[in-house]
Amino acid sequence: QVQLVQSGAEVKKPGASVKVSCKASGYTFTSYYMHWVRQAPGQGLEWMGIINPSGGSTSYAQKFQGRVTMTRDTSTSTVYMELSSLRSEDTAVYYCARHPDSNYVAWDNWFDPWGQGTLVTVSS
Amino acid sequence: SYELTQPPSVSVSPGQTARITCSGDALPKQYAYWYQQKPGQAPVLVIYKDSERPSGIPERFSGSSSGTTVTLTISGVQAEDEADYYCQSADSSGTWVVFGGGTKLTVL
Numbered sequence: 001q002v003q004l005v006q007s008g009a010e011v012k013k014p015g016a017s018v019k020v021s022c023k024a025s026g027y028t029f030t031s032y033y034m035h036w037v038r039q040a041p042g043q044g045l046e047w048m049g050i051i052n053p054s055g056g057s058t059s060y061a062q063k064f065q066g067r068v069t070m071t072r073d074t075s076t077s078t079v080y081m082e083l084s085s086l087r088s089e090d091t092a093v094y095y096c097a098r099h100p101d102s103n104y105v106a107w108d109n110w111f112d113p114w115g116q117g118t119l120v121t122v123s124s
Numbered sequence: 125s126y127e128l129t130q131p132p133s134v135s136v137s138p139g140q141t142a143r144i145t146c147s148g149d150a151l152p153k154q155y156a157y158w159y160q161q162k163p164g165q166a167p168v169l170v171i172y173k174d175s176e177r178p179s180g181i182p183e184r185f186s187g188s189s190s191g192t193t194v195t196l197t198i199s200g201v202q203a204e205d206e207a208d209y210y211c212q213s214a215d216s217s218g219t220w221v222v223f224g225g226g227t228k229l230t231v232l
Contacts (some may be wrong), residue, residue, distance in 0.1 A: 045210055045223040047222075112169040
């Protein structure tokens with residue numbers, strides 16, 4: 001079955017960077033795009049961007065442009081999300097989520113399944 | 125920016141029908157998706173492309189669309205359905221991926 005397993009919780013100081021990993025299994029890694037979505041404590045869901053594991057191309061939400069970098073390692077079926085210049089407002093659970101359709105259409109994004117989430121806490 | 129509007133909360137008794145709405149100007153042009161999130165857990169897709177149900181999701185979950193409003197209906201609500209529900213879609217051009225603010229379903 002499709003599984004997405006994320007790295008463990010992180011505590012970072014303001015101004016630092018964090019890199020979260022998401023290891024995929026149970027399917028052909030390069031055939032399905034991967035999204036990143038975050039959720040601040042007690043708040044709703046926020047889409048951050050998407051990566052094509054096949055070629056490595058990315059698309060980021062405007063809010064995160066310049067601060068987020070999504071990469072992948074096809075040898076380990078792992079995608080990464082790095083967020084820089086962290087501030088307290090970046091404290092959140094970060095999720096990877098697979099795009100369920102192998103025929104990706106850029107204007108129709110959705111998410112299934114999701115990783116278990118990684119809590120990133122930004123505090124001095 | 126584009127927004128999807130959901131009621132903050134809905135309450136129903138076990139066995140009754142719960143309806144959760146989501147409104148947005150682009151919904152006539154874009155598909156809507158629904159996710160269930162229980163405390164401390166990742167979201168789970170329960171409805172895709174307005175009204176399709178993924179395998180493994182109980183038949184009591186259904187989705188519908190009418191104009192600028194989409195609706196998640198849970199028939200014969202069970203205690204285990206108590207959760208937050210989020211709708212998700214995109215603006216008319218598909219540029220912005222947007223989530224609604226979420227609706228907390230309470231089973232009385």
